Amino acid sequence: MSATHAGVVVLISGRGSNLQAIINAVRTGELPTDIKAVISNNPNAPGLTYARTAGIPTHIVDHRDFSAREQFDRALIKKIDAYQPRLVLLAGFMRLLSADFIDHYAMRLLNIHPSLLPDFPGLNTHARALQSGAKYHGATVHFVTHEMDSGPVIAQARVAVESGDTVATLAARVLKEEHRIYPRAIRWFVEGRLSIYKGQVLLDGKQHPEQGLNRNSHDP
Secondary structure, X not given: OOHHHXXXXXXXXXXXXXXXXXXXHHHHOOOOOOEEEEEEOOOOOOHHHHHHHOOOOEEEOOHHHOOOHHHHHHHHHHHHHOOOOOEEEEOOOOOOOOHHHHHHOOOOEEEEEOOOOOOOOOOOHHXXXXXXXXXEEXXXXXXXXXXXXXXXXXXXXXXXXOOXXXXXXXXXXXXXXXXXXXXXXXXXXXXXXXXXXXXXXXXXXXXXXXXXXXXXXXXX
């Protein structure tokens, strides 16, 4: 089975807007792969509706049914591996994953984070960007490694922080960029165009412009 047709499994916890962007990209042919399943730890995740409307199988692995994170992760692995995906995508999946889980999907587990990493890992990124006086904010697609929000960067998109911005207005502009760069980064992966050299992700063997952003969000 080729990398482009091995398919992906998407993990969500909430509204699923990035999932919908991925579904749209598959539907239009921008993203040459199949979404094999969508799995959520939250049985009430609104994003499950997007998957069901698109005819994608959905599953619930509720973390509250397990007494330990490792037990939850093992159940999640079993559900994912039933589909034998080439790639596993975190799209607003709000659970910390164990080292065993990350190792099981090493270098085929992607996440999108709403900041210009390494700035503002973790939660509440938009509020923290505003509070810090950052001139730029944005989004990052990266490989998932053991340290939270720290894996090799595949793509970034930067937006200017505007005078009068609120958390809501800034978040809306960042989200638009998330919807643009996540399907693109996934496509690069499934087409076999990504490699890692000395901890840096290369596209077609070279650094690409969306990695070449000024990482310091306070710089002009």
